[in-house]
């Protein structure tokens with residue numbers, strides 16, 4: 507039974523030590539609320555849109571870190587933005603699965619952090635717990651998000667649980683993803699052009715007072731509370747490795763909220779003396795665009811590129827986020843551009859090892875193929891963040907299962923074709 511006291515919507519501010527929002531570019535600080543999603547006002551005066559993060563009055567002792575990585579992010583409440591009571595659906599606590607050693611090309615330990623086992627089958631649940639909590643905290647009448655899939659579904663689901671109306675602006679989707687987005691009783695509408703989508707989103711924010719739950723600016727700035735939820739992936743990896751840090755973490759990159767969040771989580775673990783060094787963050791981008799790779803190479807905060815078509819629709823973008831630059835630079839990491847063929851091969855290979863991943867997700871496993879040549883894995887284990895399950899891909903359902911009449915002859919014919 508839900509009592510008024512436990513209904514989603516009560517913000518358990520008491521447990522969080524979040525103090526303010528801070529610009530990643532100029533360092534200017536702002537009060538914790540309202541969340542500044544469209545970029546730092548101070549940098550805006552210089553003509554640059556910069557993302558913000560949350561700063562904390564960190565507890566002195568490391569007691570906030572639990573002993574075991576169980577699901578439910580409220581366990582990490584002191585180091586997260588204020589979370590709404592009873593909103594968690596047991597997100598996080600996902601398995602860290604060791605890739606079979608005989609299938610690893612090199613002399614190192616390789617692990618897959620399987621985020622496909624979240625409530626809506628992607629890491630985006632961790633972000634939306636924080637973002638929907640923010641929408642409730644400011645008393646927004648609804649939420650609006652522009653998303654091609656996973657973020658939209660997670661936003662719809664968490665808003666639904668909170669009793670908030672959500673408008674999800676997507677692009678036309680494969681049938682499985684369309685049903686997935688529509689499953690949560692929210693308003694889902696397709697607007698193919700990205701810029702038109704963002705203009706409409708701005709209008710919904712202005713006219714209806716809806717809370718922005720995704721990016722809607724160029725360059726991207728994103729919701730400052732979102733990445734904070736991803737810090738918990740770093741905490742869990744540390745605990746799951748038996749209180750060790752990996753040497754490097756391979757992460758699929760779009761606007762780098764995930765990349766930055768995982769980096770920041772490890773940075774905090776270092777700050778508390780749990781680990782000696784921040785692992786190298788290896789950003790993985792589809793080769794058709796790869797703006798973060800170019801931004802790092804050119805020493806620019808943000809670059810625009812011509813991005814060709816990619817099956818990795820969840821992550822292929824023509825502009826990078828400054829968040830990614832910070833994570834790569836401060837972790838002494840790097841960015842790898844991965845081709846469509848490499849992603850497809852990685853998807854098949856991971857499938858043969860028992861895991862079905864979305865193309866955008868298996869890019870991290872594809873990138874880890876380069877570990878040996880990059881000399882990685884000698885100082886510690888390597889981890890690939892596997893963000894989402896394969897059922898969301900563009901080509902899902904296109905290959906029919908061979909149909910036979912059930913006779914032994916027909917079966918033998920099929921078996922012969924397998925060799």
Ligand SMILES: *Cc1c(COP(=O)(O)O)cnc(C)c1O
Pocket residue numbers: 628656657758759760761762763764765820821864866867893894
């Ligand atoms: C959103 C998404 C990512 C990347 O997340 P960013 O934080 O935007 O970089 C990676 N993989 C999948 C499957 C996603 O949906």
Ligand SMILES: [Zn+2]
Pocket residue numbers: 529530531532533534546547548549550556
């Ligand atoms: Zn700024």
